[in-house]
Amino acid sequence: MDFSSLNPAEQAHMTKIIEKKQMQDFMRMYSNIVERCFTSCCNDFTSKTLSSKEEGCVSNCTDKWLKHSERVGARFAEQNAEAMNAASK
Amino acid sequence: MDFSSLNPAEQAHMTKIIEKKQMQDFMRMYSNIVERCFTSCCNDFTSKTLSSKEEGCVSNCTDKWLKHSERVGARFAEQNAEAMNAASK
Amino acid sequence: MDFSSLNPAEQAHMTKIIEKKQMQDFMRMYSNIVERCFTSCCNDFTSKTLSSKEEGCVSNCTDKWLKHSERVGARFAEQNAEAMNAASK
Amino acid sequence: MSLFGGRSPQPTGSINPERVEMALQELDMITDVFNKLVSSCHAKCINTRYAEGDLNKGESVCIDRCVSKFFEVNKKVGEKLQALGAGAAASPGGGSSFGSF
Amino acid sequence: MSLFGGRSPQPTGSINPERVEMALQELDMITDVFNKLVSSCHAKCINTRYAEGDLNKGESVCIDRCVSKFFEVNKKVGEKLQALGAGAAASPGGGSSFGSF
Amino acid sequence: MSLFGGRSPQPTGSINPERVEMALQELDMITDVFNKLVSSCHAKCINTRYAEGDLNKGESVCIDRCVSKFFEVNKKVGEKLQALGAGAAASPGGGSSFGSF
Numbered sequence: 304m305d306f307s308s309l310n311p312a313e314q315a316h317m318t319k320i321i322e323k324k325q326m327q328d329f330m331r332m333y334s335n336i337v338e339r340c341f342t343s344c345c346n347d348f349t350s351k352t353l354s355s356k357e358e359g360c361v362s363n364c365t366d367k368w369l370k371h372s373e374r375v376g377a378r379f380a381e382q383n384a385e386a387m388n389a390a391s392k
Numbered sequence: 393m394d395f396s397s398l399n400p401a402e403q404a405h406m407t408k409i410i411e412k413k414q415m416q417d418f419m420r421m422y423s424n425i426v427e428r429c430f431t432s433c434c435n436d437f438t439s440k441t442l443s444s445k446e447e448g449c450v451s452n453c454t455d456k457w458l459k460h461s462e463r464v465g466a467r468f469a470e471q472n473a474e475a476m477n478a479a480s481k
Numbered sequence: 482m483d484f485s486s487l488n489p490a491e492q493a494h495m496t497k498i499i500e501k502k503q504m505q506d507f508m509r510m511y512s513n514i515v516e517r518c519f520t521s522c523c524n525d526f527t528s529k530t531l532s533s534k535e536e537g538c539v540s541n542c543t544d545k546w547l548k549h550s551e552r553v554g555a556r557f558a559e560q561n562a563e564a565m566n567a568a569s570k
Numbered sequence: 571m572s573l574f575g576g577r578s579p580q581p582t583g584s585i586n587p588e589r590v591e592m593a594l595q596e597l598d599m600i601t602d603v604f605n606k607l608v609s610s611c612h613a614k615c616i617n618t619r620y621a622e623g624d625l626n627k628g629e630s631v632c633i634d635r636c637v638s639k640f641f642e643v644n645k646k647v648g649e650k651l652q653a654l655g656a657g658a659a660a661s662p663g664g665g666s667s668f669g670s671f
Numbered sequence: 672m673s674l675f676g677g678r679s680p681q682p683t684g685s686i687n688p689e690r691v692e693m694a695l696q697e698l699d700m701i702t703d704v705f706n707k708l709v710s711s712c713h714a715k716c717i718n719t720r721y722a723e724g725d726l727n728k729g730e731s732v733c734i735d736r737c738v739s740k741f742f743e744v745n746k747k748v749g750e751k752l753q754a755l756g757a758g759a760a761a762s763p764g765g766g767s768s769f770g771s772f
Numbered sequence: 773m774s775l776f777g778g779r780s781p782q783p784t785g786s787i788n789p790e791r792v793e794m795a796l797q798e799l800d801m802i803t804d805v806f807n808k809l810v811s812s813c814h815a816k817c818i819n820t821r822y823a824e825g826d827l828n829k830g831e832s833v834c835i836d837r838c839v840s841k842f843f844e845v846n847k848k849v850g851e852k853l854q855a856l857g858a859g860a861a862a863s864p865g866g867g868s869s870f871g872s873f
Contacts, residue, residue, distance in 0.1 A: 306795055308791075309791060309792070309795060310785045310788075311785075312785055312786060312787050313787050313788065313791060313792050313795075316787050316792055317792060317795055317796070317799075320796065321799070323692075324799070324803075326696065327696065327699075328803065330696070330700045330703075331703065333748065333749065333752060334700070334703050334704050334707055336748050336752075337704070337707070337741070337744055337745045337748045338707040338711055340744060340748060340822075341711055341740070341741055341744040342711055342714070342715075343820045343822060344744070344822065345715070345737075345740050345741075345744065346715075348715060348716065348732075348733045348736045348737055348740070349736075350736065351735065351736040351739040351740065352739070352740070352743065353740055353743045353744070353747075357740075358747065360821075360822045361744050361747050361748065362747065362751065362825065363822040363823065363824055363825040364820075364822040365747075365748050365751045365752070365825075366751075366825030366826070367818060367822060367824075367825055367826070367827065368814070369755070370825075370826065370827050371810070371813070371814055371817075371818055371827065371831075371835065372810050374827065374832065374835050374836075375806075375809060375810050375813055375835060375839055376806075378835065378836055378839035378840070379806060379809060379839060382839060382840065382843045386843070395694055397690075398690060398691070398694060399684045399687075400684075401684055401685060401686050402686050402687065402690060402691050402694075405686050405691055406691060406694055406695070406698075409695065410698070412591075413698070413702075415595065416595060416598075417702065419595070419599045419602075420602065422647065422648065422651060423599070423602050423603050423606055425647050425651075426603070426606070426640070426643055426644045426647050427606040427610055429643060429647060429721075430610055430639070430640055430643040431610055431613070431614075432719045432721060433643070433721065434614070434636075434639050434640075434643065435614075437614060437615065437631075437632045437635045437636055437639070438635075439635065440634065440635040440638040440639065441638070441639070441642065442639055442642045442643070442646075446639075447646065448721075449720075449721045450643050450646050450647065451646065451650065451724065452721040452722065452723055452724040453719075453721045454646075454647050454650045454651070454724075455650075455724030455725070456717060456721060456723075456724055456725070456726065457713070458654070459724075459725065459726050460709070460712070460713055460716075460717055460726065460730075460734065461709050463726065463731065463734050463735075464705075464708060464709050464712055464734060464738055465705075467734065467735055467738035467739070468705060468708060468738060471738060471739065471742045475742070484593055486589075487589060487590070487593060488583045489583075490583055490584060490585050491585050491586065491589060491590050491593075494585050494590055495590060495593055495594070495597075498594065499597070501793075502597070502601075504797065505797060505800075506601065508797070508801045508804075509804065511849065511850065511853060512801070512804050512805050512808055514849050514853075515805070515808070515842070515845055515846045515849050516808040516812055518620075518845060518849060519812055519841070519842055519845040520812055520815070521618045521620060522620065522845070523816070523838075523841050523842075523845065524816075526816060526817065526833075526834045526837045526838055526841070527837075528837065529836065529837040529840040529841065530840070530841070530844065531841055531844045531845070531848075535841075536848065538619075538620045539845050539848050539849065540623065540848065540852065541620040541621065541622055541623040542618075542620040543623075543848075543849050543852045543853070544623030544624070544852075545616060545620060545622075545623055545624070545625065546612070547856070548623075548624065548625050549608070549611070549612055549615075549616055549625065549629075549633065550608050552625065552630065552633050552634075553604075553607060553608050553611055553633060553637055554604075556633065556634055556637035556638070557604060557607060557637060560637060560638065560641045564641070
């Protein structure tokens with residue numbers, strides 16, 4: 304992606320909007336992790352509190368999700384840079 | 393959730409926006425029920441009209457979905473009130 | 482759907498908004514096809530490039546998805562016209 | 571789907587934001603339903619091995635029946651919601667009502 | 672969920688778009704979480720054969736526990752994100768914090 | 773993903789809503805694709821028993837290949853859509869084109 308065709312005023316405006324979006328994206332990521340880790344880790348509803356096994360699962364699931372997203376993000380940026388280079392040749 | 397930090401003018405504005413959102417939420421719930429009940433109840437495509445068995449299933453599915461949402465909503469409100477109380481202590 | 486209750490100025494405004502939405506809908510369709518065809522066609526991660534079998538699958542999957550959407554759209558329009566006729570009787 | 575009818579009950583005039591917004595909400599709702607219809611019938615009718623790019627006869631017939639049944643389910647659910655009074659706030663102007671678009 | 676408290680810490684006044692937008696973001700987030708809660712607990716607790724329209728005893732009890740566990744997971748994930756510093760930008764005003772709404 | 777290039781082909785000036793909106797649409801599209809990439813590769817590569825919090829070697833390698841294949845699929849589908857003329861209205865300014873971001 305390349306926003307260099309925007310003038311400085313437009314770029315400043317975009318930056319402000321992007322900051323707002325980042326907050327929303329963060330909240331969406333948060334609720335996605337909750338939904339996915341709940342679905343994967345909680346399968347016993349004979350109790351209303353998390354078992355220690357479920358707690359551990361949720362903790363690992365959250366960690367893994369964050370590390371996964373981070374790694375995908377790094378590869379995404381690389382592939383993206385490559386594609387832009389190829390396009391500008 | 394607590395909107396008491398908003399002033400009356402802001403609260404009135406929020407109320408108007410919330411009313412609009414409720415209409416959208418209702419329509420989304422409607423289409424979600426259609427999608428889910430269709431997926432669960434319709435598995436025979438040798439005919440283009442609903443069998444009486446499928447009709448019954450869709451009817452039960454709709455009822456159950458509404459009752460489910462209602463019960464989840466009631467528990468959500470309770471848990472939420474509890475969490476707010478705990479937070480304000 | 483029937484927007485005839487809008488006046489010409491409103492209809493012109495709607496048309497402009499609809500054009501913008503069509504671009505967004507197209508981009509969403511694009512990313513949906515990518516996601517679905519990737520999920521259906523790519524199951525071997527011992528390599529980082531598509532096999533010719535996977536390529537063929539992605540190609541067929543894209544074609545089929547477009548033809549499917551088109552056919553659903555045609556039937557949707559017919560059913561819709563029927564429902565509007567029935568309602569106006 | 572003919573978006574604009576021939577009649578124009580109001581004279582040419584200024585834009586009423588309320589009415590435009592209602593029309594947009596209706597459009598969003600229809601888009602939402604259509605997308606759900608497409609993905610539901612894909613799940614029911616399309617073989618995901620993708621051995622060929624054309625719809626075969628069985629898939630085509632299945633799609634037609636699938637759309638038809640989906641509309642029936644849409645109508646039935648709409649009637650039920652209306653009967654339950656959940657539809658109190660619903661049915662925005664423009665001839666729209668539960669079970670039809 | 673009591674949306675409006677009884678206190679009004681600011682005098683009646685003009686609308687601050689920033690504050691209204693933050694409140695709206697919070698509302699959208701809660702709606703998002705609630706929708707995920709409904710569909711998650713439906714998947715865990717509801718028999719999809721739909722032989723009857725009422726929740727049976729087992730389903731009702733399951734829903735109650737499901738909501739309770741979902742809140743615990745929400746709290747745990749929130750604490751973890753906060754501990755990881757990912758929550759730096761988070762916790763908008765209005766008494767909202769991770770793990771509660 | 774470098775959002776802002778070094779060049780500024782237009783002089784500093786007023787905001788053109790059309791251009792800003794197009795840039796925002798592009799941003800939304802990329803966010804949408806990225807989210808789909810994350811969840812697709814999670815489904816393909818991550819063991820959901822969650823016995824540990826770290827990515828193991830197999831998962832890490834799988835993620836790298838998964839992202840690579842996803843990009844190839846993205847490119848292939850984009851080329852196909854363009855060939856079918858469905859892309860007539862597409863490819864907004866800013867050097868964006870099918871198959872790249």
